[in-house]
Amino acid sequence: MNPYNEKEFLSDKLSIVDVKAKDGQERIYQIEIQLTNHSHLPARIIYNWSDIYSQQLKSNQDYGELKPTYAIWLLAENLITDDNEYVHHYKVRDEQGKTFIQHGGIWLLELNKFDANRIESEDQRWLQFFKVGEQLNDGLYRTG
DSSP: OOSEEOOSSTTSOOEEOSEEEEOTTOOEEEEEEESSOOTTHHHHHHHHHHHHHHTTOOTTOOGGGOOOEEEEEEESSOSOOSOOOSEEEEOOBOTTOOBSOOSEEEEEEEGGGOOOSSOOSHHHHHHHHHHHGGGOOGGGGOOO
16 A cells, blocks of 8 residues: 555544554554654554555445554564564553554564573564574475
């Protein structure tokens, strides 16, 4: 998809994402690679997700036509500093953890925290690739 999140008005902020795609069920995916963090990165993450989500509808379209929108951020630097988890998944929930709507979410993958000596899942294989891919050889990715 077009990586530009179109502006409705001239005064609107233009945002550009690294990758924007749709799958066969019309779900939308935004993928960002962020090499350095800045103080307002959490606000940018929410803004970009909500911008892509809200642009789905045109005038006179029903809210029931909205499709889930997923934002996946690969972060080279740590953003969440109060734990050692390298995968964070955020959804729209209330304070008790009850999901308000199943319309996607935001995944933060903090590569700096990922240090798997043994790859046990496809997710970890991808994280290893993004973290040290230039140092790996083809033999590590062959299956069978």
